Amino acid sequence: MQIHVVQRGQTLTGIAQAYNTNPEEIIRANELPNPNNLVTGQAIVIPIVGRFYWVQRGDSLWSISRKFSIPVQRLAEVNGIPLNRPLQIGQRLYIPPASKRNAEFNGYVEPRGTSVSPALETSASQAAPYLTYLAPFSFQIQRDGTLKEPLLNNFPSIARANRVTLMMVVTNLENDQFSDELGAVILNNEELQNRLLENIITTARKYGFRDIHFDMEYLRPADREAYNSFLRKAKQRFEREGWLMSTALAPKTSATQKGRWYEAHDYRAHGQIVDFVVIMTYEWGYSGGPPMPVSPIGPVRQVLEYAITEMPASKIMMGQNLYGYNWTLPYVPGGPYALAVSPQQAIRLASRYNVPIEYDTRAQAPHFNYRDENGKEHTVWFEDARSIQAKFNLVKELGLRGISYWKLGLDFPQNWLLITDNFNVAKR
Numbered sequence: 001m002q003i004h005v006v007q008r009g010q011t012l013t014g015i016a017q018a019y020n021t022n023p024e025e026i027i028r029a030n031e032l033p034n035p036n037n038l039v040t041g042q043a044i045v046i047p048i049v050g051r052f053y054w055v056q057r058g059d060s061l062w063s064i065s066r067k068f069s070i071p072v073q074r075l076a077e078v079n080g081i082p083l084n085r086p087l088q089i090g091q092r093l094y095i096p097p098a099s100k101r102n103a104e105f106n107g108y109v110e111p112r113g114t115s116v117s118p119a120l121e122t123s124a125s126q127a128a129p130y131l132t133y134l135a136p137f138s139f140q141i142q143r144d145g146t147l148k149e150p151l152l153n154n155f156p157s158i159a160r161a162n163r164v165t166l167m168m169v170v171t172n173l174e175n176d177q178f179s180d181e182l183g184a185v186i187l188n189n190e191e192l193q194n195r196l197l198e199n200i201i202t203t204a205r206k207y208g209f210r211d212i213h214f215d216m217e218y219l220r221p222a223d224r225e226a227y228n229s230f231l232r233k234a235k236q237r238f239e240r241e242g243w244l245m246s247t248a249l250a251p252k253t254s255a256t257q258k259g260r261w262y263e264a265h266d267y268r269a270h271g272q273i274v275d276f277v278v279i280m281t282y283e284w285g286y287s288g289g290p291p292m293p294v295s296p297i298g299p300v301r302q303v304l305e306y307a308i309t310e311m312p313a314s315k316i317m318m319g320q321n322l323y324g325y326n327w328t329l330p331y332v333p334g335g336p337y338a339l340a341v342s343p344q345q346a347i348r349l350a351s352r353y354n355v356p357i358e359y360d361t362r363a364q365a366p367h368f369n370y371r372d373e374n375g376k377e378h379t380v381w382f383e384d385a386r387s388i389q390a391k392f393n394l395v396k397e398l399g400l401r402g403i404s405y406w407k408l409g410l411d412f413p414q415n416w417l418l419i420t421d422n423f424n425v426a427k428r
Contacts, residue, residue: 001421002051003385005359006042019046031413033344034351041357042347043366043384045414055091068095103395103423104132104402106167106278106317109409111136111151121154123409128162130416132402132426133211135167139203140174143185145195147203156207163427167246168209170200171216178217180260187219187226197237204243210428212238213278215248219264228269235273244275244428251281251303251319255310271311278404279307282321287337291327291379293365295320297390304398313399320391320403322410324382342410346382357384364390385414392422402426 004015012023012035027035029047038044053064061083065072076083079093087093107127111120124134136155140148147170159166172183186192200212212234219227231247238245247270250261255268270277281300285292300318307316324346325338341349346366350357353370360367367381395403402423405415419425 001417002046002048003389004044004046005386006038006040006044008040008356010038012036012038015044015046019048019052021046021048029413029417031344031411033348037351037354039347039350039355039357041359041366041368042350043357043386043414045385045417047417050094050096053093053095055087055089055093057089059087059089061087064093064095069098070095097421100422100424101396102426103400104276104317104426105130105419105423106133106135106402106404107131108135108137108169108405108407109155110138110407111153114151116151116153116155120409121158123411124155124158125162127405127408127416128158128164130419130425131162131164132428133167133404134159134164135169135213135404137407138169138171138173138215139200141170141172141182141186141196143182143192145186145192145199147196147199149203152207160208165211165244165428166207166209167211167213168200168204168207169213169215171214172219180218180220180223183216183219183227183264184223187223187230193230193233197234200234201237201241204241209243211244211246211275213246213248217248217250218260221260221263224264224266227264228266228273231270231273245273246276246278247274248278248280248319251279251299253302253306267307267310271315274315276315276317276401277307277311278317278319279303280319280406282319282406285325285381287325287340288334290331291325291329291338291381293360293363293367293381294324294383295391296360296363296365297387297394298362300391301394304394304400308398314401316398316400317402317404318391318395318400320388320405321383322405322407322412322415324380326378326380329377329379340410341380341382342412343383343414344411346380349380359386383412383415385418388412388415389418389422392418396422 016023065075109124136150174182235245249265252262282295285294323340326341327338350368355368355370357366357368365387366384369379
């Protein structure tokens with residue numbers, strides 16, 4: 001597959017002709033919301049096997065072969081070019097697909113309110129072929145060691161039908177907030193811990209969960225070792241059942257990082273205890289903060305490069321957002337919160353207001369500005385094929401286990417296209 005960035009004046013017909021395909025295939029693959037009004041700077045995935053490359057000044061068969069990690073003899077053969085023939089600027093070369101490695105993918109799904117919407121179940125069903133794990137969010141710990149269950153509806157059957165491991169997400173959420181006090185109550189009382197573990201086991205057996213995933217956030221620094229000890233006990237119990245155990249971790253860059261989100265999360269201990277971790281490498285740009293990318297590649301890399309000094313890369317799943325934010329300007333701290341937008345919604349906005357999409361190469365993130373009908377200025381940062389490919393490249397470079405998505409229900413068809421182009425999805 002190939003990522004094409006729309007240039008000013010280009011049409012879908014012209015783009016399709018350049019890649020020996022047809023507009024209908026491109027529309028279908030990308031679920032294009034604006035086929036008749038493409039936006040300058042919009043990234044489109046071209047659903048072809050392999051890709052094309054147009055020769056640039058200074059290129060040679062040898063440099064192009066290194067660029068795409070393909071033997072130069074193979075590159076010359078598939079294009080019918082003698083090894084010693086000079087290339088012409090603008091000459092189109094075919095690049096055959098590279099070999100793919102196995103990777104794991106998790107999708108959190110968060111039912112809200114009193115019922116599960118059909119759209120959310122549809123989103124889970126559509127994503128399931130590309131997932132290793134499906135994680136309904138969440139089973140909330142109660143102060144007596146019982147659990148408050150999320151709405152599950154058809155999620156267990158969707159997982160079974162697609163050979164997806166059902167992940168049981170256990171949190172210290174209380175009144176819609178992560179509670180350090182609740183964490184302290186459970187982690188410092190052995191009787192409550194034992195009751196909680198028995199309730200987890202009973203519930204997991206009932207629904208068919210095969211990975212128990214602890215997402216306990218904003219714990220007190222004083223409870224760091226208590227959390228580690230609890231995880232060791234839990235791991236022993238779940239191993240008897242033949243289950244995996246995983247945890248969610250805040251995005252740290254050092255063992256001594258200060259802050260109430262970070263201090264109780266011990267990367268080295270989690271790496272030793274659990275089967276794998278999800279590192280929440282997103283929310284640099286967040287709804288209450290100033291406009292910026294949600295997961296800029298530089299800070300994400302910094303977190304992951306630290307993480308692999310504390311635990312095996314094969315135990316690390318990189319957290320990835322399936323959303324962006326739309327900020328109303330001027331940004332005022334404590335003012336109106338930015339609204340979450342899916343990549344598809346972002347494209348519709350850019351098309352509706354006829355504004356070009358720009359791409360920040362340092363952050364590896366697309367963005368645009370527009371003025372609404374009320375004269376209000378907006379800035380939108382979101383994800384596209386280029387930004388997600390940059391993350392896939394990072395996963396491969398660092399040898400990570402895979403990617404965990406927060407959260408399903410936000411349309412991003414290009415993500416799933418590119419998963420199949422880059423990886424073989426592992427099923428357990």
